[in-house]
Amino acid sequence: MQNEVELTPDAAVRAVMRDILGLSEEQVAEFTAETELFGALPELDSMAVAGLLTELEDRLDIMIDDDEVDGELFETFGNLVAFAEMKVTG
């Protein structure tokens, strides 16, 4: 068995976005804090967002309350990373 490796919130959000949108590593590496998500990316429908939240919980070992989730969270890539960082550090 290979051991578990710590994943940074930024890397986890990037990896999940890449999986959902079917992007290459290079494309997702170009995401900046200002990159717009919800509204700009039609693939991010309610089912994709549900999958994204559950994947982040799983990959970062965090729990996300649905009360914490609002439209602002998915406005930009930076908002989502900041939220993930806040959850990881508690």
Add this chain to the structure above:
Amino acid sequence: MTLAPAFVFYEFADRKEFCLHVTAQSPRRVMLVPPLFDEMNRMRKMMVDVMRSLHELEISSFLPDLPGTNESVIALEQVTLSDWQKAVQACAEQHQISYIASFRGGALTVADLPSANHWIFSPVKGATLMRTMLRTKIAADRESGLTTSLAELAARAENGPLELAGNIIGSELFAQLNAAEMTDMPSRRIVRLESDSKPSDGQIAGSALWLRAAPDDDLTMSTAIAQDIAGWMGQ
């Protein structure tokens, strides 16, 4: 020999369920157990691509439909996780398969085959799958002006079937899935994506097609999966 995918059957609870089958001229045979719910639809093409690659490696493969899915005559609403476990066992026995490769939530349906050899791709807890589906339901409700919570939906599921992301899930299936985790097997190889940091026995390059907004394929990944399965099965 040319590739000839065909439907065969397996019998479970006095019904015949479909099972996609690719025959290779070799005694080596493996059953692929699909992911559950939407993940199954998103990965169906990839599963069949794996079967095509396995054929090139001279391995016969079987991909059963779980009762209540695809063209099954029974409604999903009436199916339990125990049914799925018994159905997978029945398929393995009827087609004399001792190598089982299960994908994602499919790993929750192989518990009744403890003495088989198991290859498991990116296993997921039942509660994780249910949480995503409950979230989708909450988001859809919100769009129609309703406020629902996880706790409320869980309570509703105890008293009757619940429609989640287009699937009608009975109380027993809901409860069983919420508690379901991959069982320990004496012969087991767990394979994950390279981007997945959890412990594994092997890693494969590719991306999580089960998260994709629309069904997609990845031939490099399905070929790598088939090669890993072939290496695990040996000659």
